[in-house]
Amino acid sequence: MCLEIIDRHSEALFEFLWCPVCGHEVFSHIPFEGVFCKNCNTQVELQESRETCGYEEAVLACFDTHSTWNLHVDEKLRRDLPDGSARVKVFGAPDAYEVDWWSPEPDDDWEPVERGEFDDIDEPAEISHLA
Numbered sequence: 001m002c003l004e005i006i007d008r009h010s011e012a013l014f015e016f017l018w019c020p021v022c023g024h025e026v027f028s029h030i031p032f033e034g035v036f037c038k039n040c041n042t043q044v045e046l047q048e049s050r051e052t053c054g055y056e057e058a059v060l061a062c063f064d065t066h067s068t069w070n071l072h073v074d075e076k077l078r079r080d081l082p083d084g085s086a087r088v089k090v091f092g093a094p095d096a097y098e099v100d101w102w103s104p105e106p107d108d109d110w111e112p113v114e115r116g117e118f119d120d121i122d123e124p125a126e127i128s129h130l131a
Contacts, residue, residue, distance in 0.1 A: 012094035012095060012097070013046070013057070013059060013090070013094075013097065014027055014035075016090065016097040017044065017061055017090070018113075018114075018115040018116075019037040019039065019040060019042050019044075019063070019113070020042075020063055020079070020081065020086055020088070020102075020112030020113050021037065021040050021042045021063070021065060021078050021079060021080065021081060021113060022037065022039050022040040022042070022078045022079075022113060022118065023113040023114060023115055023116055023117040023118050023119070024037055024038065024039035024040070025115060025116070026038040026039070027044060036067065040078060041067050042063055042064065042065050042067075042081075043063070043064045043065075043066070043067050044061055044062065044063050044064075045061075045062045045064070046059055046060070046061055046062075047059070047060040047062065048060075049089060057090070057091070057092060057093060057097075058089065058090070058091050058100075059089070059090045060087050060088070060089055060090075061087065061088050061090060062085065062086075062087045063081060063085060063086050063087070063088075064081075064084060064085045065080065065081050065084045065085065066084060078113070078118075079110075079111070079112070079113045081110070082104050082109070082110045086102060086103065086104065086110075086112065087102070087103045088101070088102050088103075088112075089101050089103075
């Protein structure tokens with residue numbers, strides 16, 4: 001008996017995505033559990049978009065913080081999602097992905113962390129041993 005594996009989304013999509021909570025770009029796949037940010041454990045679920053607008057791929061990446069860890073980390077190194085979740089629509093093809101929109105829309109109350117936004121900020125010494 002052979003189990004067929006279907007790759008619905010390319011590795012290039014995961015190379016493009018970043019975590020809107022902490023800004024990190026590395027995700028881990030845990031079989032039968034899901035895909036999680038390797039830094040803060042925010043879960044990401046990919047869904048195919050109903051509209052592609054002529055692009056090779058149109059994907060909704062849904063981020064959920066119900067399983068997030070590192071809550072002890074200084075809030076300067078992360079940004080919570082409104083109501084614990086956010087979605088981003090990504091258009092394009094490998095090496096040419098672009099963000100179409102965020103839901104909820106970024107505003108004065110919430111802005112997703114940009115890729116690597118906190119890379120130059122050091123974690124305070126008094127909490128680094130907790131990670």
